[in-house]
Amino acid sequence: MRDIHHTPGAPSRRTVLGASLAAAGTGLLTACGADSPPRSNAKPGGYVAPDGPEVAEAERERGSGPVRTVQLTAARTPLDLGGGTTVTSWSYGGELPGEEVRVTAGDTLALTLANHLPEATSAHWHGIALRNNMDGVPGVTQKAVAPGADFTYRFTVPDPGTYWVHPHVGTQRDRGLYAPLIVDDPKEPLSYDKEWVVVLDDWLDGVDGSTPDKVLGRLRGGTRHRRGGMASRMPMGAESKLLGGDAGDVAYPYYLVNGRTAKDPSGFTARPGDRIRLRIVNAGGDTAFRVALGGHRMTVTHADGFPVRHTTTDSLVLGMGERYDVLVTAGDGVFPLTALAEGKRASALAVLRTGSGAVPAADVRPEELDGRLVTADRLRAADSVALPSRTPDRTIRLRLTGGMATYDWAFDGKPYSPDQRHPVREGERVRTEFVNTTSMWHPIHLHGHTFALGATPGGPRKDTAIVLPGQTVTVDFDADNPGLWMVHCHNVYHAEAGMMTVLGYRAP
Incomplete structure (x- = not known):
């Protein structure tokens, strides 16, 4: 595991609502500047409080393994998107994506979030069944981490799989505040030679004065106010038969794989014949991606961190927040990993290199994108994680x-x-x-x-x-x-x- 050791607008509806902390059932949450979790035994409204004894008991049942200590710094920083494109945005540790956090199932993660941003933030652990007061939702499970403050998230990580971390404050997730969280299985059943973590994103922050908050303001103004100013961010006719019509609300100037544009893509090197595990995360704000690796078929092994019966496909579609793990056997040459921004007439690109050859064109469209497509409803859970049959209560x-x-x-x-x-x-x-x-x-x-x-x-x-x-x-x-x-x-x-x-x- 590689630990992370970095040195260092207008409020949204969620920020305003969360600041009051007047809602029943939230408990008496203390300010997030200390290393210990907010404490409260109160149960207003008859609901379990995020820091209540029931939550503590559930955490004890998960056990407590070796402690992995990580430092994560959120700050405003310049980011190089490749091809001569540099923007100023918010990120973790000055990297895009933030460096992966890697633990083993059963470990205790102790991650200190240092907030060097101009506004409050938090860290949400997307997909993790963790203790409630570490879930990172201001106004519900904690108070936001104030500018200049830090907070240590400490919890047992119960399940292996591909997850990620991002804020749960306003539109911050549509900046650069995200990083993969990889939880290794101590009894890993898969056999593979290399692993490639692939993070997809749609990008607008810092481009021609764009910010996610400005885009949200335009969207809230309704379709009649789309002309002028940032009209270029408001797509008309983003259509996808796969998604049932309207594909999205925002036309992004860039689509990224691992923080790079298609004109200057990120790459991964392997040998012909290598068996590669791809962990694919859609960290986008408004874009579904259809993903294919040119010249290869993919075997789907996991969905949202949990194993599925192995299923072979040419392409996958990922909505925002979804993750898929796939296995491929690498061919000999240079191959495009294309992430088509579904319905938006654009794509992102990364490159798998196992031999000599030129980098594919930025707009390359592998034929696998039009081949067999596996959607989540066609997958079946592996027997080890299938939910037992039971009548709903x-x-x-x-x-x-x-x-x-x-x-x-x-x-x-x-x-x-x-x-x-x-x-x-x-x-x-x-x-x-x-x-x-x-x-x-x-x-x-x-x-x-x-x-x-x-x-x-x-x-x-x-x-x-x-x-x-x-x-x-x-x-x-x-x-x-x-x-x-x-x-x-x-x-x-x-x-x-x-x-x-x-x-x-x-x-x-």
Whole structure:
């Protein structure tokens, strides 16, 4: 494992709402400048508090392995995107992506986040079933880490897989604040020679005066206000049959693989015949990527960190927040790893090199992009992680609502407020139905749990699922991690507009 040892706008709706900390069930959270977790035994409203005894007991049951100490510094910094393009943005340790955090399942991660940004921030551990008061959601599980302050996130990392870390404050995730979190399996069943971590992103911060907050302001102004100024960031006609029509809200000037544009791509070197494990993460704000490796077929082994029955494909599609692990056997030559920005007439590129040859053109389109495409609903969970069949004890039905004209994305027509609660009880099998009444697709993410995709046994274990327009996606999960947990669209602009809510465990 490589530990990280770096030296060092206007408030969003979430920042304003979170600052009050008046919502029932949040507990009496202390300021995040100390090394210890916020403490409270209060259970306002009859819900388990993020720092309550039930949460502490669940953490004790996870055990405590070797402590991995990591330092992560969030700061404003210049970033080289390649091809002569340099922007000033916010990042972890001055790198894009931030250097990977690597631990072994069962370890205790003690990561100190030092905030050198001009506004408060946090760190959310996307996909990890961790203790609730370390989940990094200001206004729900902690107070945000103030500028100039630091906070140590300390928790047991229970499950191997591919995960990532990013803020849960405003539109910060659509800057450069993200890094892969790789959790190694001490009993790794896969056999491979090399590993390639691939992080996809859409980029606009610092380009011609663009910022995510300005883009959100334009989107909230509605379609009638798209002309002038930053109109170039507001796409019209971003269409994808795969995604059911409208592919996204934002036209980004750049699409990146591992922080580099297609004109100056990042590369990975191997030998012909090497078996390579690719860990692919979509860290984008508003873009689904269709991914293919030219001249190769991919064998899907994991979805959102959890193993699936091995499935061979030519290409994959990843919504924001989704991760897939695949195995490939490297050919001899130079091959494009192309990430097509679905419906946006652009792509990102990285290069696999195992022999001599020229770097592929920036706009190369491997024929595998038009070949067999595997989507999550076609995958099956590996037997070792399949959710046992059980009749649900509770069903939660969430309607996805809103539209572009007034940019009023929400669940059940109610914009997010931190006092919202959808109650569950520990030990229940919970079925959740995401009913998309909108004309757009949404990648929905559940914190602190993995669910089985689909209402029939054997669905892949995931924490993020694409819900197409006019369709209903049903997921089942076991309520085995007490606390207050976000459910939200992982389109950063939809979430900030209001498509978020909270699932709360009732106190015993």
